[in-house]
Amino acid sequence: MYKKESQETERKAALVLEDGSYFLGTGFGATGRVHGEIVFNTGMVGYPEVLTDPSYFGQILVLTYPLVGNYGVPSWNAYDRWKIPKFFESEGIKVNGFIVHEYCDTPHHWQSTQTLGNWLEKENIPGLQGIDTRMLTKKLRVHGVMLGVLEVFREGVDPNLNSLIKEAKRIPDPNESDLVARVTCSEPILYYNEGRKTVVVIDCGVKYNLLRELLAFGVDVVRVPYNFSADEIMEYKPAGVLISNGPGDPKKVQDTIFTVNNLIEDNVPVMGICFGNQIISLACGGNTYKLKYGHRSQNQPCVDSNTGRCYITTQNHGYAVSLDSLKDTNLELWFQNLNDKTVEGLLHKRRNVISVQFHPEHTAGPVDTRYIFDLFLKMLEGA
Incomplete structure (x- = not known):
């Protein structure tokens, strides 16, 4: 059992929204x-994965589940067979700030090595507890995501609300x-599996479990920076290319959009996940737009338009593809x-291109759609 964190008195904290x-x-x-875009996630578990998800970069995260931190934080020194x-989901916490009802x-937990508060303090991330997160979430659902200061x-210092409101x-x-x-990533990273085929992952903020899912199929993986050109990617002789998840507005990464367009025109098998789904749409002439408050949860129902089957999915995104633009x-x-x-x-009508807005790599969340990796790997058989 852990003892209380060594704080002589409680520290006061405040969240001020742009309104x-x-x-x-x-x-x-x-x-x-800190400041950033205030977003909420309705997942009941998985805060180590959520906090390290690069798709949250630039955001202050609110968890709607009322009690957070009860199973602590596992060790960073535990690795899988690929040394990940x-x-x-990445090398450190990616949110700007963290808000919960009760910490x-x-x-x-037998795998816990430190408290959530200790971890946040080590990575210089402020956390706020003791507020009505249900009220805050309802406000964000009505108004849409908002900018704010946390x-x-x-110890012993009172909030200066007038200053925070102005900021x-x-x-x-x-x-x-x-x-x-x-x-x-700043330079290519190679994950060798002694596989017969190589998959290049365009790293827009890739989650570690996405890499793990690919490696589990026995392929070699090369992770490259998001602004690599198609020529630079093809130097690795990939059987296919995967565009990862990532933060922000997909229209801001014009280099990636141009690269993906070239890869598709050259008939390279391509798969997109989350942010990658949006990139493929833009690369093929479609459009994207910002959602009112995004999808950030582990229970989003999605139906396959071809089979009518519904899947429960994990999601984390604030932008979406315009259906009319297709x-x-x-x-x-x-x-x-x-x-x-x-x-x-999305499915391409003439090329080996598939993409999904949700996360088939699932951590944390349901495993219903892991089969999509099988579909991608089958696309590589002819490459």
């Missing part, structure tokens, strides 16, 4: 001030910048969200 509304609570994790950390600082104050109204929208450039492209609808009818998957 001037605010929430007051107590702090955990790091002391400091087993329990995380548990006495976790119980601050955890030093909240001046926050730059992180989606106006190229967030992918901040989470992509009319003048070679793309057709594959999956559709049953809640709001948004595009959840």
Whole structure:
């Protein structure tokens, strides 16, 4: 059992939204001030995976499940057979800040090595607890995602709300910048499997479990920066190319869109996941738009337009493909969200190109759609 974190007194904390509304609570994790886009996730488990998901870069994350931290944080020194950390989705926490209703600082789990608060403090991420996260989530659902400032104050310091309210109204929208450039790898990374085929992953903020799923099929994987050209990618003689998940507005990565267009025109088998689904749409002449509050959960129902079968999926995205924009492209609808009818998957009419908006690599979440990796690998058999 862990003892309480060594804080002589409670630290006050505040969240102030761009409209001037605010929430007051107590702090955990790091002391400091951050700003970003406030989004919510309705998943009940998986906070180590969620916090390290690069698709959350530039955002302050609210978890709707009321108690968080109760199973602690597992070890970073546990690796799979490909030397990838087993329990995380990237090399560190990617959210700017973290908001929960109740934080548990006495976790119980045999794999826990530290508390959630300790981890956040080490990575300089402030956390806010003790607020009505249901009220905050309802506000975001009605208004849409909002910009905001989160601050955890030093012991004995009271919030200066007037200052925070002024700052909240001046926050730059992180989606106006190229967030992918901040989470992509700086140079190619090779994961050897002694496989007969190679898959190149365009790293727009790839989750580790996506790499694991590919490697489990026995292929070699080369992870390349998001701005690699088609010629640079083809130097690795890939049987296929996968475009990963990632943060922000897909229209900000014009180099990636141009590269994917060239790969498709050269008849290279291509698969897109999440952000990659949006990139494929843009590369083929489609369009994307920002959702009101996004899909961030482990229970999104998606139906296969060809079979009528429904799957429960894990999702984390704030942008979507415009269905109407597909009319003048070679793309057709594959999956559709049953809640709001948004595009959840695409098929190319003439090329070996498939994509899904959800996460078939599933961690944390259901495994229903893992078969999509089988479809991609079958596409490589003729390559």
